[in-house]
Amino acid sequence: MISKKLPHVFYGADYNPEQWPEEVWAEDVRLMREAGVNLVSVGIFAWAKLEPHPGEYDFAWLDRVLDLLHENGVLANLATATASPPPWMAKLYPDTLPVTREGVTLRPGSRQQYCPSSSVYRQRAAALVRRIAERYEDHPALAMWHVNNEYGCHVPECYCRTSAAAFREWLRSKYGTLAELNRAWGTAFWSQQYSDWEEVGPPLPTPTFPNPTQQLDWRRFSSDALLECFRMEAGILREITPEIPITTNFMGLFKPLDYWEWARHEDVVSHDCYPDPADPDAPAGAAMTYDLMRSLGGGNPWVLMEQTPSSVNWRPVNVPKRPGQMRLWSYAALARGADGIMFFQWRASKAGAEKFHGALVPHAGTDSRVWREVVQLGNELKRLDALPGSRGEAEAAILLDWESWWALELGSKPSCEVRLLEQLRSYYTPLWHKNILVDFAHPEGDLSRYRAVFVPNLYLLRETAARNLERFVSGGGTLVISFFSGIADGHDHIWLGGYPAPLRKLLGLRVEEFAPSTPDEEILLRTESGDTRAAHLWSDVIRLEGAEPVATFASGFSSGQPAITRHRFGRGTAYYLGTQPEEAYMASLLEGICQEAGVRPPLEAPAGxxxxxxxxxxxxxxxxxxxxxxxxxxxxxxxxxxxxxxxxxxxxxxxxxxxxxxxxx
Amino acid sequence: MISKKLPHVFYGADYNPEQWPEEVWAEDVRLMREAGVNLVSVGIFAWAKLEPHPGEYDFAWLDRVLDLLHENGVLANLATATASPPPWMAKLYPDTLPVTREGVTLRPGSRQQYCPSSSVYRQRAAALVRRIAERYEDHPALAMWHVNNEYGCHVPECYCRTSAAAFREWLRSKYGTLAELNRAWGTAFWSQQYSDWEEVGPPLPTPTFPNPTQQLDWRRFSSDALLECFRMEAGILREITPEIPITTNFMGLFKPLDYWEWARHEDVVSHDCYPDPADPDAPAGAAMTYDLMRSLGGGNPWVLMEQTPSSVNWRPVNVPKRPGQMRLWSYAALARGADGIMFFQWRASKAGAEKFHGALVPHAGTDSRVWREVVQLGNELKRLDALPGSRGEAEAAILLDWESWWALELGSKPSCEVRLLEQLRSYYTPLWHKNILVDFAHPEGDLSRYRAVFVPNLYLLRETAARNLERFVSGGGTLVISFFSGIADGHDHIWLGGYPAPLRKLLGLRVEEFAPSTPDEEILLRTESGDTRAAHLWSDVIRLEGAEPVATFASGFSSGQPAITRHRFGRGTAYYLGTQPEEAYMASLLEGICQEAGVRPPLEAPAGxxxxxxxxxxxxxxxxxxxxxxxxxxxxxxxxxxxxxxxxxxxxxxxxxxxxxxxxx
Amino acid sequence: MISKKLPHVFYGADYNPEQWPEEVWAEDVRLMREAGVNLVSVGIFAWAKLEPHPGEYDFAWLDRVLDLLHENGVLANLATATASPPPWMAKLYPDTLPVTREGVTLRPGSRQQYCPSSSVYRQRAAALVRRIAERYEDHPALAMWHVNNEYGCHVPECYCRTSAAAFREWLRSKYGTLAELNRAWGTAFWSQQYSDWEEVGPPLPTPTFPNPTQQLDWRRFSSDALLECFRMEAGILREITPEIPITTNFMGLFKPLDYWEWARHEDVVSHDCYPDPADPDAPAGAAMTYDLMRSLGGGNPWVLMEQTPSSVNWRPVNVPKRPGQMRLWSYAALARGADGIMFFQWRASKAGAEKFHGALVPHAGTDSRVWREVVQLGNELKRLDALPGSRGEAEAAILLDWESWWALELGSKPSCEVRLLEQLRSYYTPLWHKNILVDFAHPEGDLSRYRAVFVPNLYLLRETAARNLERFVSGGGTLVISFFSGIADGHDHIWLGGYPAPLRKLLGLRVEEFAPSTPDEEILLRTESGDTRAAHLWSDVIRLEGAEPVATFASGFSSGQPAITRHRFGRGTAYYLGTQPEEAYMASLLEGICQEAGVRPPLEAPAGxxxxxxxxxxxxxxxxxxxxxxxxxxxxxxxxxxxxxxxxxxxxxxxxxxxxxxxxx
Ligand SMILES: [Zn+2]
Ligand SMILES: [Zn+2]
Ligand SMILES: [Zn+2]
Structure with a gap:
């Protein structure tokens, strides 16, 4: 159970009373009661209202808001308000502003205009957080802390001089000596050796491809720099209110932040999720992020912190959810482990960049389809008190590693068409259609609970992870792993000794060459049973060393040679995909492998x-x-x-x- | 009549003798006589020639040019020469150079490299204008003043520090207090409240969507900053030559400048028009701008100041006008109220960025189709002395408001596919094909002279405009208004109370939700008579409050609900389009409505x-x-x-x- | 023969031992012997290794490498190592870094981060070159000098202040007076006259199209600035080792550098060539560059300095060469005059941006298809000692002029769809398919050895070149020249007097107008024999003045008028193409013309x-x-x-x- 104060399914929204005159607040709480709202996120963008001038704080209005909520039985997911500094910060301390790779300074006027490595920003944020925590530590409405907001959403990395210096410190602490950095970054290539720490910096614009390891470390550093901000705030909150759970809202498969690392530092995982109703695959795509959230929290309940009741405003075309779709998709989140269904936002704004974003109380008011659906759902959820705390138990897992994702997509690879999200989906979607519940797992995580593990294109692979996979298979597990996995080590250096060197024993093969395909090229395969199937994207040149072919190439660069293989290893089986099977073949492959591995859906169900x-x-x-x-x-x-x-x-x-x-x- | 000195249809071109040795000038005037040229625009890009070093003026050559023109019966539309400062300006005063939003300074080497808010630029320009006016106030060739050139064409806005300061002054004078600015800009959203005027500035690059009202005010300011330049020059000219009419050349439906505001300050509207001969809809598109020019001048004659006799040079592919097309299109301008047909330029340049732009005297010389057509047209126009001063009288109008155009296209809207120019064309083109002459009118202008008024997507609507529309309909007029009109007020704040709140009474309905469509989605409609028609782009969810359906949605988000409605209001009728009918349906709808309203073409004519x-x-x-x-x-x-x-x-x-x-x- | 030391076909690769521990070097030379490698390029990116700290040199490792090579019978194409300065250069002298047109400084972390005009860079490079040359002048392994690397590949031009000053000096020396520069640049247009040399600079961002002559001179200057770097290094080498041939590796039809000018200053032409195996036209495209290399060297043997044995890493999708394709394409280079077949690189890197680039020793090691093909080819080449020094003798030539290429593609032309490379290919490819060997020639070069000369779109044409063409045709030659040739002079000023003025007598026609086509428009032609053929891109309006039509337009702007003409001039014939015939028609036209001119393939051969x-x-x-x-x-x-x-x-x-x-x- 996430919070002892709230032993129900959470239901609520971002609540921004600062945008409205106080007379509207009374109507707000009346409507919250009508809709069964029991938790609202307050103050996310209130820094300028709480500290209108540097060092001058005004909490009176927030006192009134929290009292009013409490009086009406609504709890607060109280924000630390640090997500968007007031304009005075930029004026007083221009060095707090973030800078793009091309050297453009980002200004106030939207949100999130701060450099994560700025000590001024961090000090000012810390002061604010401490004041808020001290003021409300005993407030009866306080149920959860909402730290900052969507870290990295618009500014996942900053190239200013402060950030450059912080990056140097981070590197110095990682590598110790410059010689070690030179070795790790492979600077013997292209005359890149550093002779002094001061020469080292972020991957700023260069004449051509920048050093890949520099880029990879920059991504690691950038995720860490924001994580330090989060940990700084969480530390203050834990010190003052050790009982109150802390979260910050994640954004699904968000590439810039290594959420495995982040999730370790928060009490509850929460998630902002905006599937596109115009996308027929949106339900599977959203489910994938729900399973990820559950996995990030070690299987514990998580909170759907933001979704829209109707439409968003930031796509080129913002198609609204159809009648019933918000309800259906909310239950889909509950099904996969959410214990709270919350929205952005409570009341649609009258002004600003998000005024056309959907809200529980839309511009049309309460005589509206949207409001009626909101009320219906809120009142249904009251009947689900049995649910909080229950868990989804998956028999299969998909491996996901942010470092490998970063390394895979750095550029100057055999093919830039191999994008991790698509590769993930090529596994996840057919499993979703078959109602196979999967966890996500880290390559070095405990895999012993699973019968089957799927590994989409795990380019970067550490030795320990390779041994972890061997242990999993030899212990009886079934592994399915895609081409271009196990190619590079943690520094993005090639594992020599034949691709994929650390997995050759496990897979019973060697890959001699890569032959990627142009986007419109179809590759034919012949299966064991003689059927012809299609594939695309890639052809490995595979030399068998114990594995047996499941399918062979019937066209393209590797025609006549193995395309998909199976290798018995210890008590288990390792499958290798040396190409990308087209959807239907991928689905039937995975279905067969699941059956073999004893991974089953909870119920046979019709399509859809x-x-x-x-x-x-x-x-x-x-x-x-x-x-x-x-x-x-x-x-x-x-x-x-x-x-x-x-x-x-x-x-x-x-x-x-x-x-x-x-x-x- | 535009000029007492020239009681004929004007015929001529931009004349740039400074590009040629004087021996060519004699041939120029001989050929002008041959072609019936009676007016040329002189000196538009002559600043560097008139003031070759700072403060050192050289008018001798221009004296000779004007004398020669006068001797040959050609009048001068004399330019103030301020459109492109000489390179010495940038060297001496680098702060006069414009700066892009991304911070790139624009340099000399093309044209128009000045910051409109630069006081140095304005002073230098004023000094030049005064010298020119004083020197030529009594010259017999002087017939009209051509102020600057195509204001805003390449630099419609400048983000330099001078401009930022000028913007702050403009805001201070508009809002008085910072509190009022904070309210108007909705800065309670996303923690954007300003605590000091010095924090306020242009919409420079931000992490995500900048504040919409800030952007809207920036567009207003940018139009005003250039208008101040124009008014400064016009003021000097009026002081010295109160009898000589003043113009500056407009560029049709040019988004950055609010021409309603501009036109009030000039004596004659003039227009540069470059339809693409490769575009089959070019004649309708050009006609739309002609009607706009006539309307901007309150129905008075205007001047087609620039067109090409053959081709332009700035499109990726510059298809020339076919034989006879220049003549046909010239008469099309006369038909819609032009009293002058002029060209860019007289003689094709030998060097420079426009050397492949068409000219009356092409590189091929006078033994050419182009020259023969030029001579033919010039001599025909001599027979049309009855025409100058006559007017087109329209029975219908299309509403156009630059502020609403700006607000509509700011981004973070339900759909970025709703673009005003296309929406305007969706009304204008079918009316043009039916030979229904339309004016353009401002939403707060006098509509009493019209039988029908068409309103494409008037997103931003002031209270007074809403009342103006009610007055028009209740007095017997027919109104046709498109979806997403009347949504926001002058600060781009939502009109609360159900969309479109200020028009609900007039239209007899309420819009509960917007459901935009993806670009390739077709929507089906069923008409009153049971026919199926197609639409696209948008579906409103309409609740009738007195209106009756003309067509209902037969597919899509709003299937089964009203799509197009009619509402009797006072003595008139208000139609509402809750979607975008496809072309043929739009044409038949508008044709029926025009008939009903008694709006008729002058003659039934075959297609084309x-x-x-x-x-x-x-x-x-x-x-x-x-x-x-x-x-x-x-x-x-x-x-x-x-x-x-x-x-x-x-x-x-x-x-x-x-x-x-x-x-x- | 290129080198007396190596009277064989060269065979080898870029060798980068600095990326590997010394224990690998022993295996390297053993494998070189196995593969028949006789020459390797050493030290191209070794500056940071040779001068790890400013002024501190370390040659010990390179001594060992060269000794080892010599002991194993492998010669060295020794690099001057100046292609990529060490990071300390940027730290110590930030002004040595190049700057883009938009003002972004390019940093260390990839390669080639130097401003060609920086005197600091040049001095540091000179010091390094002198040290290397003095140390190894007598080393027995030294066979050739490899100056720098792929000049201009990533930084063909620099917009920093040093470069701006150098450009001013270059202009001052070209034009002498500012008046002459103003005349040449046509600054009377758009008020661009300069009043002081300090106002003149590179074509930095401007509001709209920058001055074309300024851009053209900028391209000339930028090619010259890099050429000065090359000549500075070559000068030092010639002083110390007058016997050792000097080269720098070209990159085929590389637009930024005028290789005609460059080739005059090197002893051997060498070439880096990376055709895309996914492109079915790759063999013809590569052959075109081979013929260019032979022509640049005046017919002398050249060296294929870099190709890949398998795949590259810098395309979006890097399709490998198929089995046998590397061998086939290597012989294709020999066929067209190469005396050396070399590769990038010897051993595939373990780290860095090019680790997925193919290599003679791939990651897969020597038990691989690639290595087996490498060994096979190297041992075959040993049987070809008769070949070095032999030459290809072409009876036809294609004219190519970098200045015209630059001018043609500057923008604000009748059509931006006319791109020189495609136009070159439209001639070259059908000739290649017919096995007609062509040279490339400069328009002012000696054409007397050819029977036929082809001229794709030679927009910029000097008077002397026009006379050269007349001389060629009147002497009995056959000329085929495309539309939009002979339009502008060396300053990009229009040749007045009717297009193409300097060629009208030769071609027997006048072009009155240009009518370019939109990309999807097809034009029909009718041939002399009444057949209908297709064309695209362009229609001239041609007035015959002695020429006779070979085909007339049957559609489009010029319907009914001549499209392709023939003119007997002196003892020869000049064909003019006033449009772009589609491929098959171009092929049959050129085949007929070749037969007529007596230009024949060496042998009739089947297709392919x-x-x-x-x-x-x-x-x-x-x-x-x-x-x-x-x-x-x-x-x-x-x-x-x-x-x-x-x-x-x-x-x-x-x-x-x-x-x-x-x-x-
Ligand atoms: Zn920073
Ligand atoms: Zn400015
Ligand atoms: Zn430079």
Missing amino acids: VEVVRRTAGERSFLFALNHSEEPVELRLEDPARDLLTGERRDTLQLAPRGIAILEEG | VEVVRRTAGERSFLFALNHSEEPVELRLEDPARDLLTGERRDTLQLAPRGIAILEEG | VEVVRRTAGERSFLFALNHSEEPVELRLEDPARDLLTGERRDTLQLAPRGIAILEEG
């Missing part, structure tokens, strides 16, 4: 129906979510109780976009 | 034939222009006299690209 | 088979290269001896990608 189980000790809850536009019927294996209606059922009728939550047993 | 009337008291002139590639025949309602041939006709045969001008009655 | 002859006095060698994927058979006119097998043949069977070299007679 998502089925997920959460369990809590002996209790178990089955979510059935109809993403299709047609009514469907599901037959349950055993009768179960519908949590929303109270009825026991052995078949389920789901309307289009309909859902059910069943307690099994 | 443009028919327009100009009137002067009792006299009336009918222009018939065949834009098609086929010969056509028109039957006149009454016999009329052909101004070019002198014959009376009751039917007209027009060759492909042929024209006729008939005096009716 | 390249046949080229090299001759050395009485001896002559015929290369036959099968680029197709099918086996082919060729019948020889007379029996000849196969140099690889030693057999005499009168027919040839070539496998797919197979080759043969025959000594004729």
